[in-house]
Amino acid sequence: RKEVEQDPGPFNVPEGATVAFNCTYSNSASQSFFWYRQDCRKEPKLLMSVYSSGNEDGRFTAQLNRASQYISLLIRDSKLSDSATYLCVVSAKYNNNDMRFGAGTRLTVKP
Amino acid sequence: GAVVSQHPSWVICKSGTSVKIECRSLDFQATTMFWYRQFPKQSLMLMATSNEGSKATYEQGVEKDKFLINHASLTLSTLTVTSAHPEDSSFYICSAREAGATEAFFGQGTRLTVV
Numbered sequence: 001r002k003e004v005e006q007d008p009g010p011f012n013v014p015e016g017a018t019v020a021f022n023c024t025y026s027n028s029a030s031q032s033f034f035w036y037r038q039d040c041r042k043e044p045k046l047l048m049s050v051y052s053s054g055n056e057d058g059r060f061t062a063q064l065n066r067a068s069q070y071i072s073l074l075i076r077d078s079k080l081s082d083s084a085t086y087l088c089v090v091s092a093k094y095n096n097n098d099m100r101f102g103a104g105t106r107l108t109v110k111p
Numbered sequence: 112g113a114v115v116s117q118h119p120s121w122v123i124c125k126s127g128t129s130v131k132i133e134c135r136s137l138d139f140q141a142t143t144m145f146w147y148r149q150f151p152k153q154s155l156m157l158m159a160t161s162n163e164g165s166k167a168t169y170e171q172g173v174e175k176d177k178f179l180i181n182h183a184s185l186t187l188s189t190l191t192v193t194s195a196h197p198e199d200s201s202f203y204i205c206s207a208r209e210a211g212a213t214e215a216f217f218g219q220g221t222r223l224t225v226v
Contacts (some may be wrong), residue, residue, distance in 0.1 A: 003198060004154070008152070020199050032213070041202075041222070042202075042219065042220070043117075043217035043219050044155070044217050045217070084203060087154070087155070089210055097145075097159070099145075099215075100157070100158065101147075101154040101155040101156075102154055103152070103153055103154040104154065106171055108222075110194065
């Protein structure tokens with residue numbers, strides 16, 4: 001079983017749609033959780049950290065379910081510029097020295 | 112956010128030669144740097160972690176004699192792929208983190224093609 005698993009997609013949605021991604025992780029000792037965004041042939045960039053209580057940043061909402069070991073990302077009112085690959089990242093160390101990446105979920109937002 | 116510069120952005124080399132990739136933190140001191148490899152449609156795989164002035168810690172399955180990592184200063188780490196072969200062709204990417212910080216910033220990546 002992979003350490004971090006994501007539905008690879010692709011998710012093709014129209015502008016304005018709401019889309020949700022899920023991610024599961026295998027290490028129950030994981031401490032830190034993140035969503036990164038990676039554009040084609042570019043480096044990953046931090047989208048948001050995921051906190052136990054759930055957190056929201058504009059149109060993006062992240063949630064964590066430790067009991068079921070999954071993380072979700074919800075994007076509301078999707079924009080063309082949201083088209084990218086979304087990476088789920090998990091770390092078992094407080095200093096994040098062992099970040100484990102999912103393979104990513106590809107999102108394409110169409111006009 | 113902080114800036115991490117990786118060079119070169121792409122390189123083509125002949126089989127058997129060595130390639131050096133540089134990762135620089137431009138506006139902060141990177142006490143820890145990470146090197147990843149990403150094959151097409153796959154996740155980033157951590158290859159090694161290096162702390163300034165110390166030997167790198169390699170992940171299981173990564174050959175330390177093939178992938179030489181040097182982190183001699185607080186702003187520069189290098190990855191040298193020695194005796195490269197076509198199967199080493201991949202996207203290599205570094206990230207750098209300041210002491211006490213939890214977020215690491217990524218370089219732009221290096222696309223290596225070995226022919």
